[in-house]
Amino acid sequence: MDDTRTDARELAEFGYQQELRRTLSAWAVFAIGFATISPVVGIYAVVQLGFVFAGxxxxxxxxxxxxxxxxxxxxxxxxxxxxxxxxxxxxWVRRLAGPRLGWLVGWIYLASAVASLTTVAYLGASWLYMLFADGAPSAAVHVLLGVVFLAVALGVNLLGVNPVKHFLNAGIIAEGVASIAVSLILLVFVHHNGFGILFDTLGAQAASGGSVTAGVLTCLAVAGWAFLGFDATTQVAEETEQPRRSVPRALLRAYLFVALTVLLTGLAVTLALSRPEDAVSGALADPVFTAVTQGLGGWSEKPFVLVVLIAFFACAISIQTYIGRAVYAFARDRQLPFSTTLATVGPRQIPYVSLIATAVLAGLGLLLGLNGNAAATLIAFGSGGFYFIFLTVAVVALVARRTGRWNPDRGAVRLGRTGLVVNVLAVLWLLFEAVNIAWPRAELAPAGGSWIQVWAVVLVFSALFLLGLAYVLLAKPHTRLAPSPNTEKVTTP
Structure with missing residues (x-):
């Protein structure tokens, strides 16, 4: 009880009342981060294109x-x-760099998050179809199954925080079976290639005009998708017990555990493929599924599909959870149209209107699945948009750190001078990767796609930025904010 009162008192220092139910433990927050990053979803987003461009x-x-x-x-x-x-x-941005930039960052973040929910539902729909039928679904069936994903994710979230925790725990178990256990079996018993193959492209550079460097850079742009979502833990801070310690710890633990799982799975699949050159040529459309079912036997097909499907559902549920909170936080500060309605908290102490609104927006995005080229554009922006947000936040943190507006050593995570070095390196990395992801590549565009697909990240981001900027200039949402508490005061643990 004392901890709960302390958390509510600290929240009041930021200018907010405790409206959401503070029942999430450190483990539950870890589960949200783990399910959102999702090693299964991450590896499937990367492995096929990885082989094609870098072998x-x-x-x-x-x-x-x-x-x-x-x-x-x-x-x-x-x-x-x-x-x-x-x-x-x-x-973070509105308190360290001002409400205008905070609004723009929040706006792009919400758009990217909704795109990611649409993407996971769209990709997961294929696995739902595979559970009951062979081959590939038609465009219309694919979209309808994606709607099923969104409906399940929304339904679970509307039940309250506790059901979400149970579903995400099931997702972690499924991820463990589908990723860690299967990968270890492949590494020990199904080992067709030596470790030397990890330094061979097998001619994959042909897809990039014969340049190994260009192929690796393209692969690196794609690999960025596998490490998105760790910030989901920060969206449930007001529902977490002792958030100053629990949230950052859960964030780092979820990231490290998922990242190491992705690397383990990638290694196991690469060494287990009997004909890796087929993955390079594109003749093998699904290296992961092939490696698992050939290694374990045909009996493993449906069980593997089922555990992967559970992982995709857990990812969709977790994304829905944090997007709903992000919209609620925006609306609570009267930063959106219909803010009063969007900020409504129901009897279960969840922002149910925001959850419903984001599910509807993600569902509208699924309509792009009727056109494969349009769906690919949405997927590309989902990755690029997040990296622009990462870059902005890292730059704001660095500037605030150097100007004295933010003193990181007053928080629960104290890195001293190491924190400054990490911040600088993070900015340099994000400058490189944001440009790398946004770089127009015809080889990443759908076959027969127009120049719009090639420039998808730049065009969609620019359009959203200009739309957001126009809203800031005309509607002036930042003027509706209550004055922020003094930074030095709110950073004291």
């Missing part, structure tokens, strides 16, 4: 992305330990 050496691009994003995760852990408030990046 078996694709694994080193994943290692590079893991190390780069680890720097970002540490900066996020520092920020979350001092600002334990629902809203995450929006709250």
């Amino acid at each position: 078996p050496a694709w694994i080193w691009a994943v290692v590079a992305a893991f190390l780069g994003q680890l720097l970002v995760a540490v900066v996020y852990a520092e920020l979350s330990s001092q600002f334990p408030v629902t809203g995450g990046v929006y709250q």
Whole structure:
């Protein structure tokens, strides 16, 4: 009870009342972060294109992305330990760099998050179809199954925080079976290639005009998708017990556990493939599924599909959870149209209107699945948009740190001078990776796609930024904010 009162008192210092139910333990927050990053979803987003552009050496691009994003995760852990408030990046930027930039960051973040929910539902729909039928679904069936994903994710979230925790625990178990256990079996019993193959491209550079460097850079751009979502833990800070310590710890633990699982799975699949050159040529569309079912036997097909499907459902549920909180935080500050309605908290102490609104928006995005090229554009932006947000937050943190507006050593995560070094390296990494992801590549665009697909990340991000900027200039949402508490006051643990 004393901890709960202390958490509510600290929240009041930020200008908010305790409206959400503070029942999430450190483990539950870890589960949200784990399910959102999701090693199964991450590996499937990377492995096929990784082989096509870099061959078996694709694994080193994943290692590079893991190390780069680890720097970002540490900066996020520092920020979350001092600002334990629902809203995450929006709250941090508006308090350290001003409400206008905070609004723009929050706006792009919400758009990227909704795109990621649509993407997971769209990709997961294929596995739902595979559970009951062979082959690939039609475009219309694919979209309808994606709607099923969104409906399940929304339904679970509307039941309250406790059911979400139970479903995410099931997701962690499924991820453990599908990723860790299967990978260890493949490494021990199904080993068709030596470790030397990890340094071979098997001619994959042909897909990039014969340049190994270009192929690895393309693979690195794709690998960035595998390490998104660790910031989901920051969106439930007001529902977490002792958030100054629990949230950053859960963030880092979830990130490290998922990242190491992705690397383990990638290694196991690469060494287990009997004909890795087929994955390079594109003749093998699903290296993971092939490696598992050939290694374990045909009996494993449906069980493997089932555990992967559970992992996708857990990921969708977790994304829905944190997006709903992000919209609630925005609306609570009267930063959106219909803010009063969106900020409504129901009897179960959850922002149910925000949850419903985000599910509807993600469902509208699924309609793009009727056109494969449009769906690919949405998926590309989902990755690129987040990296622009990462970069903005890292730069804001660095500037605030150097100007004295933010003193990280007052938080629960204290890194001293090491924190400054990590922050600088995070900015450098994100400058590189944001440009790398946004770089127009015809080879990543759908076959027969127009120049719009090639420039998808830049075009969609620019359009959203200009739309957001126009809203800031005309509607002036930042003027509706209550004055922020003094930074020095709110960063004291």
